[in-house]
Structures are given as C-alpha cells and as structure tokens.
Amino acid sequence: MKCFYYSRYRFYNANVKHELKFFLISDIHFSPKVSSAKLRAITEQAREKASDYILIAGDLVDSLDYVENPSDLKRLTSWLAQLGKVAPTLISFGNHDFYRKNPDHNNIFSKKRHWYAEKSQHFIENINAIDNVELLDNQSYEDKNVYIFGFTQSPEYFQFDRDEKRGTTLLHPGSEDLDIMLADIDALDQQLISGLPKHKVKIALVHSPVYLSDSEVAAKLYEFDYFISGHMHDGLVPPVINDFWRSDRGIVAPGKKLFPHGARAKIRSPYDKIITLGAVSTVQASAKPITFINGIYPINIASLELTNNELLARKPDVKHQYISFKN
Numbered sequence: 001m002k003c004f005y006y007s008r009y010r011f012y013n014a015n016v017k018h019e020l021k022f023f024l025i026s027d028i029h030f031s032p033k034v035s036s037a038k039l040r041a042i043t044e045q046a047r048e049k050a051s052d053y054i055l056i057a058g059d060l061v062d063s064l065d066y067v068e069n070p071s072d073l074k075r076l077t078s079w080l081a082q083l084g085k086v087a088p089t090l091i092s093f094g095n096h097d098f099y100r101k102n103p104d105h106n107n108i109f110s111k112k113r114h115w116y117a118e119k120s121q122h123f124i125e126n127i128n129a130i131d132n133v134e135l136l137d138n139q140s141y142e143d144k145n146v147y148i149f150g151f152t153q154s155p156e157y158f159q160f161d162r163d164e165k166r167g168t169t170l171l172h173p174g175s176e177d178l179d180i181m182l183a184d185i186d187a188l189d190q191q192l193i194s195g196l197p198k199h200k201v202k203i204a205l206v207h208s209p210v211y212l213s214d215s216e217v218a219a220k221l222y223e224f225d226y227f228i229s230g231h232m233h234d235g236l237v238p239p240v241i242n243d244f245w246r247s248d249r250g251i252v253a254p255g256k257k258l259f260p261h262g263a264r265a266k267i268r269s270p271y272d273k274i275i276t277l278g279a280v281s282t283v284q285a286s287a288k289p290i291t292f293i294n295g296i297y298p299i300n301i302a303s304l305e306l307t308n309n310e311l312l313a314r315k316p317d318v319k320h321q322y323i324s325f326k327n
Contacts, residue, residue: 003324004045005239005298009267009275010317013225013306015199020145022203023051023087024302026230027279029062029096030076033291034281038299039079041325042280043086049303051087053146057230057277058094058207060127060135062284064120065101077126084132088143091127091135092150092205094231095158096284117155136205140192147197149224150205151188156180158208176210178217185220196223201306207231209262209276226304227274234278235263239298243320267318277302298322 023046028034046054060076067073083089099115119137127135134141136150157180185193196202202224209229211217221227234242235250250263265276278300283291 003298003322004041005242005278005300006045006321006323007265007278007300007302008305008317008319009265009302010305010307010312011226012270012308012310012312012316013201014308015201015225016145016306016308020201020306021050021052022228022304022306023049023054024057024228024275024277024304025054025280025300026057026207026228026277027059027094027233027281027284028056029059029279029281029284029286031062031066031285032072033062033285033294036075036079038280040082042299042301043079043082044325045301045323046083046086051303053148054083054087054089055148055203055205055228056089056091057205057228058092059096059230059279059284060091060094061123062096062281062286063099063101063115064097064118064123066285067123073123073126077130080127080133081130084130087132088141089133090141090148090150090205091133092207093135093137093152094207095153095155096286097123098155099286101286138188138192142197142200145200147200147202148205149192149203152184153181153206153208154184157184176208178211178214181211182216182220185217193221194223201225203228205229209274212274213262225273228277228304229274230277230279232260232263232276233282234276234300235260236282236297237264238296239322267316270313270316272316275302275304 061067067076098117100118102116124135138152141148157177203226204224205228208231212227232253236252237245237250248262248264248266249259252258253260253263280299282297283294
C-alpha cells in the first residue's frame, strides 16, 4: 500500500517553552525489500512536519546480513544522512539489529533458531560517523530542550538462549523475560536513568514495550516523561479495521501469542506515557513467504508534539490519518 498511516500525539508539557516536534518511526527492517522511494518519502514527511528531532525506536535493519554488502550499507547510511540534515536523529537498538541469519534454519515452520546474536561494531561505527545521527546503545543525547535515552534490551531479554523446543517461529512463539529486563536496567550506569534534568523533556527509546507497564520497571524508569517503542507492528490489525479497533490488543505480534495486550498505542489521558509505534515494514523480509501481505498495510509514521498550552493538560489531542505518497 503506497500510503502512510500518520498518528499525531499532542501533549501538554510544563517544561516546554516553545512547541517541540518529534518525528517518530520504528521497525524499518532495512533490506532490499525496503525501496529507496519509501525511504525518500519518509524523509520528506519528516521535513514537512517541521520536525525538531527524529526518533527511531529500533529494528533499523532486518538483520546484519542485509548491511554486509558495502553498497547496501551505503544506501542505508545515505538515507540516515538525509534524515540528519532535517533534524537530530536518535536511534535505539531493536532485537533485529543484533540478528544474523542461522544458515541451518530452513523456513518459518522450522523449530531451529532463525537467528544468532551479534553486536556489530562496524555497523555501529558507520552509523555514528554520520553527521547529526546517533545510535544510542545504553547512551543518552542531551541539549537545551531534551534528554533522550536509548535503552538496549539485551539479546538474552529476547531469549536468544532458548533451547530448540522453545525456539521462536511463526508457529512456535517465544517470549520476553521480565527478570532479564530488570537485570538489564540494574546493570546500567544509574546516572542515565535517575537524577535527570528536571526542566527538560525526558524520553526513553525502548524497542519492546511489553514490560514497560510492569510496576517494577515503571518504578525504575519513573523519571521519564515518555517512552517511544515499536516491536509490536501494531498487532497486524489491517487498515480500515484498524480505524475502528478500540482495544490495545493486536491480532498477533512478533514472538507473541494471538491477541497480545499492548500491541497498539492507546493514549487516553495525560498520564499515558507509552507511545507504541506501528512499523515502517509491517512484514519484514525475513518473514518470507508472507511478505506479500505488505501490499495491504500502510507505512506507519507518527509525531509527538509538545506544547505548554494548558488546554491540553486534561486530555491529549490524538489524531490519525492516511497520507498518500508518489514514487
């Protein structure tokens, strides 16, 4: 589907002296299946929205295999360089950003592990060499307006240590691990998540939102104003139906059972801090042979607009619309 599904979230924030606009995307799953035309159209939307910051909540690539070829890596970094010319571009790790394909994996019905985990310094260095672009690997970005933290959920959190019988595939969903997420948070330099600047907007990029509402996790990360996540691919709820689907449940999400909670952003009050983004690539290249259904899903983009207009203090202004684009 050659259109965007654009979600705009306008919140009151007392720390904002003038309106701030954040352009939000997640789950690009870069591969040869992601066309340069799509990437250019995303850049143009970021520019048209007069974005002050661009935030990417993980799964920049579908696997590291897709940026092994220098020409493919150049296509990705050239696009990121264009985003960096629009606004500071901050990226967090997603689980696919650790992935390499397992040559012993046969198909989506196999119980053999599809992936093994690797953190590629070459990949990280190439991205961080781009002007005005930063991959935040348990690191922060700060300027006069904002404090943005990119939290890396470890490969262990996504259960890379599972055995063959618990392997994640389409028919054998795995699960994420709350205890490991808590341990990942405790292992951080605590100055990254506590004692944060009081008079700045504080945002955490956390790829998977699955445990962000857990009371222990929320207590450890309570100083953040907002969490920007992805990973759930909007629960694969099809367009049109999506416009009438009121629940935060999706139909299915990566590595989850059917109808998982928290798959979709449902902002109802100023106390809702988690924005869960739909995907740029709803079905990634590694999910072949079902990638053809991308033809029915739009490209998800969003913006978070913060203002000191007190009329929004009681209820955020949330709107959704479809926007077409041309090749």
